[in-house]
Amino acid sequence: MRPTRTAPVAARADQLVGSVIDSSTSLLAAQTHDVVRFAMGAPAAEVVPTELFREIASQIYTPDSFTYGATEGEPVLVHALLDYLAQTSEATSEERIVITSGGMQGLDLACKIYVDPGDVVIVESPTYTNGSATALSYGAELLEAPIDENGLIVEALPELVAAIGRTPKAIYTIPNFQNPSGTTLSLARRKALLELAHAWNAVIIDDDPYGLLRFTGEDIPGFRSLSPNDPLLFSVRTFSKILAPGLRVGWVDVDPSVRQLVINAKQAMDTCTNVPNQHIVAEFICRGGLDEHLAGLRNEYRTRKEAMLESIQRHLGGRVSTTDPDGGFFLWLTLRGDDARISTTALFETALAEGVAFIPGPALSPGGRFDDALRLCFASTTPERIEEGIIRLRRSLDLMREKV
Structure with missing residues (x-):
């Protein structure tokens, strides 16, 4: 019987750390329940000129x-x-x-x-x-x-x-x-x-x-x-x-x-x-x-960012702080008060079960920092779905607070 062997990988293999962001694509594809997807930084499907x-x-x-x-x-x-x-x-x-x-x-x-x-x-x-x-x-x-x-x-x-x-x-x-x-x-x-x-x-x-x-x-x-x-x-x-x-x-x-x-x-x-x-x-x-296309994107993404900020204010209020970008795709949300004791890495699993996905803060730091923060993408989600996603996020935080 041939002895079990392992291939001699290069020394650099230890530094091939992969991507939590990219892995979320496969993870979300495997879900069988409805999930509001704030995780991937992708353009809205409906604005792609297919x-x-x-x-x-x-x-x-x-x-x-x-x-x-x-x-x-x-x-x-x-x-x-x-x-x-x-x-x-x-x-x-x-x-x-x-x-x-x-x-x-x-x-x-x-x-x-x-x-x-x-x-x-x-x-x-x-x-x-x-x-x-x-x-x-x-x-x-x-x-x-x-x-x-x-x-x-x-x-x-x-x-x-x-x-x-x-x-x-x-x-x-x-x-x-x-x-x-x-x-x-x-x-x-x-x-x-x-x-x-x-x-x-x-x-x-x-x-x-x-x-x-x-x-x-x-x-x-x-x-x-x-x-x-x-x-x-x-x-x-x-x-x-x-x-x-x-x-x-x-x-x-x-x-x-x-x-x-x-x-x-x-x-x-x-x-x-x-x-x-x-x-x-x-x-x-x-x-x-291209100019007309970009103008449309800017209008749409501004609307979606404003919808997300308004929804966060309605449902999370003083429990979090957020950035307010002048463009792009993302908000950075930081937990405050008693919620700051919640690990966003642990929160991710609860939130996914509740039907909302985001990227936990530690996935966005090589040293694993920012366990009290998370990234939300507003670009890929309609205002109506943003509202539902933030409600689900609040519910997830409430469930986690019972555990800490």
Whole structure:
């Protein structure tokens, strides 16, 4: 009889921590009862232009649509994207752009190129832990830095860095309507972060999936506007939040000196981004519908955010505090008073049984912090369902209070 053996995995396997966020998709699919889904950060299904995508596909698909494409992206999409961005504050050039398989591939490419085992990477706390997990997978040592209502507390970074005695190799930030908090990095802090990055020779991994989804307030200049042609900026963008995540199409904007490295690294991953979906996105942009589509999203998401805040006030009142974002997808809810003794990790199971799902705070911190907090996505749920979901959340809290 052959002896039992285990495969000799790489040392990095211990750092492949997975994603509670992504795992919730499978968990929710397995539920047989009605669940209000505040967990996944996905666009509302009803605002995805499905019929238009189907029409575009029927008109543009040819046998050539299903072959390999250029690693840097299909020319038709690159040019459509450049033309669109030329009308925004993120105007750029072809020698800076590489089309990616969603924003997550952009983060993976950044970490693959810049992060060596043992390098310090600063991450916001809380943060999008799929991003921090990517840095971990390349052996990074994560340094969690606090946030407040104005985003990453940049003025705290020098002391945090001094305490560990090493400067960071990279700084991972979500500057607009941050995931999970919904906060936006202020202009003063953006300038200060650029100064620190230059002093430390650290790359800013600028992850901005939500920047085009501001529904109130004034736009704040981005890092590239504040520091043009800066080789220490690696900007990650995606169509997942503004069109549909299933397309798996995004892009990175990098210094031209780095672009070939990005192409080389991507060729070792997937050769090219999904060619048919690139053509769908390109045609959608070329038809001139993106601005109107974004305007509709902003109106809808503002309505849903306001509905969620009003429902929270009605049903939870002083039991919680929340952020009030100017755009994006998320509210960050923190338990107060006696409810603060409740673990949101434990609350998740009760809430799921009661028919509402969210992401517990510890899932959004590499160190497992924020067990008194949770993330709610308002974007994917109608106001009527939001009301029902918050009622179920209150009921879940009431049940948990009986146990603590």
